[in-house]
Amino acid sequence: MRQPNVHEIVKAIASETRTPTEVVEKMYEQTWAEYSDGARIRDYLAVLVAKRVRENLQDKSGNAH
Numbered sequence: 870m871r872q873p874n875v876h877e878i879v880k881a882i883a884s885e886t887r888t889p890t891e892v893v894e895k896m897y898e899q900t901w902a903e904y905s906d907g908a909r910i911r912d913y914l915a916v917l918v919a920k921r922v923r924e925n926l927q928d929k930s931g932n933a934h
Contacts, residue, residue, distance in 0.1 A: 873915035882919060886926040896922045 875897065883893040900918045908914060 878919050888926050
């Protein structure tokens with residue numbers, strides 16, 4: 870299975886959520902560490918991590934308005 874390009878994923882999330890890339894990158898790294906700890910199957914980890922980061926950012930922006 871092809872490895873995901875983390876930089877491209879982070880850039881896409883930053884653009885979609887209008888969040889600084891540095892913030893998204895930090896959230897992605899933290900979420901990746903949380904999800905990968907003890908994970909035996911990692912095939913879809915990048916998809917799950919990206920989804921969680923997007924959801925967290927959307928929740929934050931929704932609560933701000």
